Amino acid sequence: MKKLLLVLFVLIAFAANSILCRIALKSGYADPETFSMLRLLGGATTLFAWHLVREKLKEIRWKITEAVLLCAYVFFFSMAYVQLNTATGALLLFGSVQVCMIGWGAIKGEKLSGYKSAGIAIAVGGIIMLLLPGATAPPLIPAMTMVVSGLAWGAYSVRGKNILSPAGTTAGNFILSIPVILILSFIRQEPVHTDTSGILLALISGGLASGVAYVLWYQLVATLSSATASTLQLSVPCIAAGGGGLFLGEVPDVRILLCTLVVLAGIGIVISADQKQRKALGIEQTAAEKNKPE
Known part of the structure; x- marks a missing residue:
């Protein structure tokens, strides 16, 4: 139950980042x-x-690669959201995350059952449906920018599977982003534009929906397969769509709703396959213990 609550909090926090941005x-x-x-x-x-x-403070860990991936994810994320609505951006983001994490899992030898493979294929199919040309297809450049952001986050999540200190590593990653912030502040050509509301929204996104949530995500991702971790994140666009409609008046069109339903169906199949796999593994372990010689 505790793990389920943590998963729900993290997924809602991920959606909140899209909404706040x-x-x-x-x-x-x-x-x-x-x-x-x-x-x-x-x-x-x-x-x-x-x-x-x-x-x-001694628990803080310094990992340059993860810090670079975090910066890439955050900056491309914001750039893309200039022209994408909340639901579309989240769908593109986490669809890319799934492709990255499942691909890496396959490279590392993670085995997928036929049932789970079908669920993943259905979920990815929902993302592809969204990108197909049409009257309501998102603009290409912002869409591809969000895909790059998703690939960076996928790589960040994959690398998090092997860390020993989620809180210390996440803290180090964010702190190492400060030099990047300083460099960009000196070389940027556009004037700074923000007000009190913008500062407050960014700090809430960074401190709670990112900082705290990423620590919890690092704890969770170590216990999940790459396929399951990535597929669970595909529920975020559905949450983000609701938030976009509630706070921004961005009512999802038929295309987004249909794609969301397809993605949710794929997620349901993957979760079901995982439950069956764990149940079968438990039965095998029980049988092995019974047959173990005294």
């Missing part, structure tokens, strides 16, 4: 670069303060 950009509260910088700064400050209060 879209609110800030659509309402003109912040430009994408400034929002990204403040989001990373919010995550770094929150996690550093948490370690400082607990006197656990």
